[in-house]
Amino acid sequence: MEQYIEMYKAIQKKLKAYEYVIWLMSWDQETEAPDMSVDYRSKQFQVMAEEAYKLESDPKYVEAIEKLFENLDQLKDKEFQIEIKKAHKALRIVKKVPKDEWITYQVLTQSGSHIWAQAKEKNDFEMFAPTLEKIVEFNKKLVKYLETPELKGYDILLDIYEEGFGVEKYDEFFGKLREELVPFVLEVTTKNKERFNKKLTKAVFPTDKQKEFSNYLLEIFKYDTKKGLLKESAHPFTSGVSSVDTRITTHYHEDNFVSSIFSTIHEMGHGIYELQNDSKYDDTALHGGTSLGIHESQSRMYENMIGRSLSFWKTHYPKLKELFPKQLKDVDKRLGH
Numbered sequence: 001m002e003q004y005i006e007m008y009k010a011i012q013k014k015l016k017a018y019e020y021v022i023w024l025m026s027w028d029q030e031t032e033a034p035d036m037s038v039d040y041r042s043k044q045f046q047v048m049a050e051e052a053y054k055l056e057s058d059p060k061y062v063e064a065i066e067k068l069f070e071n072l073d074q075l076k077d078k079e080f081q082i083e084i085k086k087a088h089k090a091l092r093i094v095k096k097v098p099k100d101e102w103i104t105y106q107v108l109t110q111s112g113s114h115i116w117a118q119a120k121e122k123n124d125f126e127m128f129a130p131t132l133e134k135i136v137e138f139n140k141k142l143v144k145y146l147e148t149p150e151l152k153g154y155d156i157l158l159d160i161y162e163e164g165f166g167v168e169k170y171d172e173f174f175g176k177l178r179e180e181l182v183p184f185v186l187e188v189t190t191k192n193k194e195r196f197n198k199k200l201t202k203a204v205f206p207t208d209k210q211k212e213f214s215n216y217l218l219e220i221f222k223y224d225t226k227k228g229l230l231k232e233s234a235h236p237f238t239s240g241v242s243s244v245d246t247r248i249t250t251h252y253h254e255d256n257f258v259s260s261i262f263s264t265i266h267e268m269g270h271g272i273y274e275l276q277n278d279s280k281y282d283d284t285a286l287h288g289g290t291s292l293g294i295h296e297s298q299s300r301m302y303e304n305m306i307g308r309s310l311s312f313w314k315t316h317y318p319k320l321k322e323l324f325p326k327q328l329k330d331v332d333k334r335l336g337h
Helices: 002-029 035-056 059-070 078-096 099-124 125-146 154-161 169-191 207-220 257-275 292-306 309-323
Strands: 230-232 240-241 246-250
Touching: 002 035, 002 059, 002 078, 002 099, 002 240, 002 246, 002 257, 035 078, 035 099, 035 230, 035 257, 035 292, 078 125, 154 169, 207 230, 207 257, 207 309, 240 257, 246 257
Parallel strands: 230 246
Antiparallel strands: 240 246
């Protein structure tokens, strides 16, 4: 097995390098690349995607994964077993999806993000609609390509993001939430007779002061700015490739300052979770969260359980009021009442 392990790790090392370069291109696009660079960048992105695909589809690499998968019980390292299972599942793309279609789809989603941001800014859905239609059409074909006797339809796409979960389990889960949580929320909101403070909807909160508070939050939550950073994007997101490089974004609205506060806290939840990954996984396919569901649980915990708690604002509201003394003159720490 040793020769297959060596082959797998050698190519995986190169794939990690391509992943890092592609990730940097994507980060740049979302945060600060000039609008006119999108077409040129897409051409370079396609070259990088094709080069990465050559490695992913290399017969020696495919053989190494298949041989290691067939002999999992001979692999003493349990974590390496998990990595090989993940790599073997990823081979579905190489084996079942036509190369040209797969590369075209990657370029589409990469450039499509830029189109979406422009459409969002202009509030023009029709501007993004053709791209969205292409994305949906490809995913319909992807379902057919990856279909197995055990996995069919929408369950295939769900399984990509949350392995082992499908429509049946989600329907049961959300049905339970609907049954118990919705009545509870209605009861609580009905009892809350206080009205939203209309002063907040009329006030202007300068972006520079919002940025200052976001940076204050980074310090409060101990987000390690030696391993990450905060920038602005059309839609807040977290992106990382290692335990020493995980970055977050937020978005500022001068007529809705609360949005940036909770976006920053939410993305820090994602970012801190990523930064706490053991560094031994950085050069493997195991870096990152256990699943997107678990990832979201971390961001929601930070945003809702901590960031929206009264105890949190008892401590940190004075700083916010210091930055916006006029706008928050008659607004208490519950931000809006």
